[in-house]
Amino acid sequence: MTVEQRGFGVGASLRRKEDARFLHGRGRFVGDITRPGMLEVAFLRSPIAHARLLGVTKPQGAEKRVFTLADLPGIGTIRANSALPGFRVSEQPALAKDRLRHVGEAIAACVAGSRAAAEDLAAACVLDYEALPAVHDMLQAPLPDQPLIHDHWTMNAFLETRRNDDVSGLDAVAAAKVTRTLRTSRQCMAPLEGRGVLAEWDPRLEQMIVTTSTQMPHVTKTGLADCLGLDEGQVRIVSPDVGGGFGYKGILLPEEIVCASLAIRLGRPVRWLEDRFEHLSASANCREHHYVITAWADKAGKLLGVECEATVDAGAYSSYPFGACLEAAQVGSILPGPYVLPLLRCHTISACTNKPPILPYRGVARTGVCYAMETTLDALARKLDITAEAIRLANLVPPDAMPYRNLVGKVFDSGDYPEALRRAVAAFDLDAIRARQAAGEAVGFGLATFCEQGAHGTSVYHAWGIPFVPGFEQAQARLSPDGVLELRVGVHSHGQGMETTLAQVANEILGVHPDKVRVVHGDTALTPYSTGTWGSRAMVMAGGAVAEACRQLAGRVAAIGAALMQVSVAEVEVADGKVRRRDSDVFVTIADVARTWYRAPQNLPPGVDKGGLEITAGYRPDPDTGTHSYACHAAVARVDVRTGAVVLEDYVIVEDGGKLVNPMIVDGQVMGGLAQGIGTALYEEMPYDRDGQPLAATLADYLLPGTTDVPDVRLEHMETLSPWTTFGQKGIGESGAIGPPGAIVNAINDALARLGAEVFDLPASPSRVLAAIHAAKGGVR
Amino acid sequence: MKPAAFAYARPLDWSEALQLVASGARPAAGTQSLGPLLNLRLAQPDMLADLRHLPDYAGVTVTGDAIRIGAGTTHAAIEDGAVPGRTGAIMAGVARRIAYRPVRNRGTIGGSLAHADPAADWVAVMPALGATAIALGPRGERRIALDGFVTGIFETALASDELLRAVEVPVLPDAVGWGHWKFCRKIGEFSKVTACVLAVPGAAPRAVLAALDGPPRVIADASALMADTEAEATRIVSGFPELDDWRRAVAQTALMQAVAAASQP
Numbered sequence A: 001m002t003v004e005q006r007g008f009g010v011g012a013s014l015r016r017k018e019d020a021r022f023l024h025g026r027g028r029f030v031g032d033i034t035r036p037g038m039l040e041v042a043f044l045r046s047p048i049a050h051a052r053l054l055g056v057t058k059p060q061g062a063e064k065r066v067f068t069l070a071d072l073p074g075i076g077t078i079r080a081n082s083a084l085p086g087f088r089v090s091e092q093p094a095l096a097k098d099r100l101r102h103v104g105e106a107i108a109a110c111v112a113g114s115r116a117a118a119e120d121l122a123a124a125c126v127l128d129y130e131a132l133p134a135v136h137d138m139l140q141a142p143l144p145d146q147p148l149i150h151d152h153w154t155m156n157a158f159l160e161t162r163r164n165d166d167v168s169g170l171d172a173v174a175a176a177k178v179t180r181t182l183r184t185s186r187q188c189m190a191p192l193e194g195r196g197v198l199a200e201w202d203p204r205l206e207q208m209i210v211t212t213s214t215q216m217p218h219v220t221k222t223g224l225a226d227c228l229g230l231d232e233g234q235v236r237i238v239s240p241d242v243g244g245g246f247g248y249k250g251i252l253l254p255e256e257i258v259c260a261s262l263a264i265r266l267g268r269p270v271r272w273l274e275d276r277f278e279h280l281s282a283s284a285n286c287r288e289h290h291y292v293i294t295a296w297a298d299k300a301g302k303l304l305g306v307e308c309e310a311t312v313d314a315g316a317y318s319s320y321p322f323g324a325c326l327e328a329a330q331v332g333s334i335l336p337g338p339y340v341l342p343l344l345r346c347h348t349i350s351a352c353t354n355k356p357p358i359l360p361y362r363g364v365a366r367t368g369v370c371y372a373m374e375t376t377l378d379a380l381a382r383k384l385d386i387t388a389e390a391i392r393l394a395n396l397v398p399p400d401a402m403p404y405r406n407l408v409g410k411v412f413d414s415g416d417y418p419e420a421l422r423r424a425v426a427a428f429d430l431d432a433i434r435a436r437q438a439a440g441e442a443v444g445f446g447l448a449t450f451c452e453q454g455a456h457g458t459s460v461y462h463a464w465g466i467p468f469v470p471g472f473e474q475a476q477a478r479l480s481p482d483g484v485l486e487l488r489v490g491v492h493s494h495g496q497g498m499e500t501t502l503a504q505v506a507n508e509i510l511g512v513h514p515d516k517v518r519v520v521h522g523d524t525a526l527t528p529y530s531t532g533t534w535g536s537r538a539m540v541m542a543g544g545a546v547a548e549a550c551r552q553l554a555g556r557v558a559a560i561g562a563a564l565m566q567v568s569v570a571e572v573e574v575a576d577g578k579v580r581r582r583d584s585d586v587f588v589t590i591a592d593v594a595r596t597w598y599r600a601p602q603n604l605p606p607g608v609d610k611g612g613l614e615i616t617a618g619y620r621p622d623p624d625t626g627t628h629s630y631a632c633h634a635a636v637a638r639v640d641v642r643t644g645a646v647v648l649e650d651y652v653i654v655e656d657g658g659k660l661v662n663p664m665i666v667d668g669q670v671m672g673g674l675a676q677g678i679g680t681a682l683y684e685e686m687p688y689d690r691d692g693q694p695l696a697a698t699l700a701d702y703l704l705p706g707t708t709d710v711p712d713v714r715l716e717h718m719e720t721l722s723p724w725t726t727f728g729q730k731g732i733g734e735s736g737a738i739g740p741p742g743a744i745v746n747a748i749n750d751a752l753a754r755l756g757a758e759v760f761d762l763p764a765s766p767s768r769v770l771a772a773i774h775a776a777k778g779g780v781r
Numbered sequence B: 001m002k003p004a005a006f007a008y009a010r011p012l013d014w015s016e017a018l019q020l021v022a023s024g025a026r027p028a029a030g031t032q033s034l035g036p037l038l039n040l041r042l043a044q045p046d047m048l049a050d051l052r053h054l055p056d057y058a059g060v061t062v063t064g065d066a067i068r069i070g071a072g073t074t075h076a077a078i079e080d081g082a083v084p085g086r087t088g089a090i091m092a093g094v095a096r097r098i099a100y101r102p103v104r105n106r107g108t109i110g111g112s113l114a115h116a117d118p119a120a121d122w123v124a125v126m127p128a129l130g131a132t133a134i135a136l137g138p139r140g141e142r143r144i145a146l147d148g149f150v151t152g153i154f155e156t157a158l159a160s161d162e163l164l165r166a167v168e169v170p171v172l173p174d175a176v177g178w179g180h181w182k183f184c185r186k187i188g189e190f191s192k193v194t195a196c197v198l199a200v201p202g203a204a205p206r207a208v209l210a211a212l213d214g215p216p217r218v219i220a221d222a223s224a225l226m227a228d229t230e231a232e233a234t235r236i237v238s239g240f241p242e243l244d245d246w247r248r249a250v251a252q253t254a255l256m257q258a259v260a261a262a263s264q265p
């Protein structure tokens, strides 16, 4: 399907409707919202990674303002099970019961008129605990000599998965074989706005209203109702402006359960706002992977097989709804990447440790997997003495094979992967880089190619058996009496610009000017049920649903409009916000139609659809195995060999997201992801010591890339439509964060190749880079 | 995190300020370091004495060959040229690379020195320039050479009842050689290693190696370093066995870079 580019519809780089309020400081985040009589909560959190909790002595005179689990009887435990065989179930109490399993785990809620006074209470509590040895290393965690974190388990692992292709014959036939041991660091997602919860009980409606910073309000509603023992009608989730999601806000929070329970108990609104210290010390919850990966290739660089032992540090609990093994268990299915891979042997472990529970961070497992695969490919290329471009071209799925089903059963919908690579390479003067290298400069060029499955649905997730399998996405389109179109969606927009892009979709179908389209999201009382915004799914799923709802609405509008013009429906079309007679300039506006339906029904034709001008429509692509956007990231990095410091000189991304509903917003998404990917590649790491203590508890220690650390990226788009989605659009929200570690470290390794040095661990901090150089000089490799 | 409750006082003259400090109040300058300490509850003073309204707290005066810089002079003022001459140009160059402008707008040279973070810029640069701290206590003013002012991590030679009143730096001739090199992971980040070299014609060159988790190492006569830089830098750095390899390698680079800059005509 081809879509013509028009003024405000699909394909227009429309300025974001939501930006006026953000740029003028009129956004409303949980922290901006107060209620009369509201109380603030500070949590007493575990100072220790692993201990038996023996008791909490509350400050004298404040016993009624400090709440432990025992003070909140009846609140449920968070359980995020998986249907994958062998999954070990963890029970995460909303407040610690008799065991402390990571630093920062909430133990008691302290309630006062101000946050400072609540913190005074927390500081005055006395904890009684018996320390246990902390499990801090994911590689050791599953070993038999380690203390068990969940007593009824047999080992500290949520899940192991295996794929057992026979790779034993490859040594004999391969022209090259490389093995690499690679590690990525634990990270904090560090959104600008932390989590925040405001809970209030409405006695008239007998309803718990929780205003919370979430990217999936409906899932939170279901989980919360379950944990509070309320029916779902008694819980309403409002998710106002959210200052960054990234997966961090895609979870049912223990704090949400506690605040809601307190609000019922105290009969007053209760609010908790996560601060930066809590975020860094209690929520480093993503990205920590370890790989031992071997790859075999023939002389031309064609992959013969890959063997991988992957461990992911999943932390102490399985969080709701995505669970503890989303990352590790996906490694095996993501490893083939955009390549034709004949054999894969893969063993993964989701290790359980005394760290905060893992959450899926933008890119989810792909960032680590792409890093492992792309650096391994470059190692192979160096060994075979072929270029990084050549080895990729030898393996990328060719365009004429699309749609392509790879060896793990993933189906790539469309695209020209080699072309993206060629364009990225062509964007550089490689000869100049090689000349600088020959002159002794430590400068290098690095590539990473990958594809990103997005908007994958029922057929993929049912096998996981997580608490939420996504199905049909629904959207509501309704005209108000003045002709303003309201779109109600259950996904949430927090940076994706959906208040604009969904209006563009409506404009594409109905021609209503985007200024006259209001996108309503972030309130379970107003929007159709949805699993929310995650997995790069919103523009495919909600975009498709809005289009479908608008199409159906167009049918009803046409019928009424035709009647007003006294012609048959077949003689009219809906476009530009009007119902127009095809053969003339005669028209009525959609606003005229709306006015008629609501305010002058005497003029409606007989037999008009009684459903009126409100439509709820559902959508799911068929097949729903997901769209695959893809990209090639290419970086030029310069290394200071005296200090190990890395400067990114240049960065190019060639990206194919199918039909770009709003190219400018896609650019923004890719650039934001790139910044986060640069963080993963060069800066961010939350080290834990042997006692399981996080060592980077302020932003002076936890380094995030700043504006000056992100190069002026050169972005190029390809637009190969997905054959399976409404406009050919593909999910692309996470893509930017996937490629950078692979491309950047490959560039560093290219710069260091002359010295025989190679970096294996992320982030490629100056000390790691220099250690690699020193190791090469010392001949240790 | 929110600070524990504290009282706030705003002394309007120095004797009142000294009385407050003697009674246990914590001096507060730009609060760019104190603020985080309060918020993390690492500092829980009963009272803050806000120094910012004291007479002559900020400002620069030149007397003969000495420049007196009030403790309350902000990094931003120094960046913008509050200190005259070659000395001022050197200091402006340093100030420009402290943190970010909003921090520089509030943070003060006195607060930075009194805070004595080993990684702070003035802690490294002032001893290199041969500066003198002027402390004010119940018995009046006292002069403390800057190369002995910072005595440890967050420790200074100031007595508990003293305030830092001002810093005095020499008027340097135009012809001095100056080298200042620091390693920051990011712009505005605290330094991981700083080296400074000051070469005044006719006098022994002076070097400082700082930001190494302790008080700055002052090399009062850096002639050897200027002459045989690589070997001498290696030797100096080997005197820090407690540092990891990376830090030592960067320290060596820092010294060499600072020497190179100071040697430029």
Ligand SMILES: Cc1cc2nc3c(=O)[nH]c(=O)nc-3n(C[C@H](O)[C@H](O)[C@H](O)COP(=O)(O)OP(=O)(O)OC[C@H]3O[C@@H](n4cnc5c(N)ncnc54)[C@H](O)[C@@H]3O)c2cc1C
Pocket: B026, B027, B028, B029, B030, B031, B032, B033, B034, B035, B051, B071, B097, B098, B099, B100, B103, B106, B107, B108, B109, B110, B111, B112, B114, B115, B117, B119, B120, B121, B122, B158, B162, B163, B164, B165, B188, B189, B190, B191
């Ligand atoms: C994000 C950020 C980045 C930073 N980066 C850098 C950097 O790159 N380099 C750098 O050097 N600094 C950096 N700083 C620190 C900054 O320079 C501060 O300004 C400085 O450390 C403290 O100065 P202040 O005036 O804010 O002092 P305050 O924070 O008010 O006080 C600091 C301490 O000194 C005491 N004190 C203050 N004035 C006096 C006085 N006159 N007499 C006695 N005691 C006194 C206080 O009691 C307190 O203990 C950074 C700070 C921030 C917030």
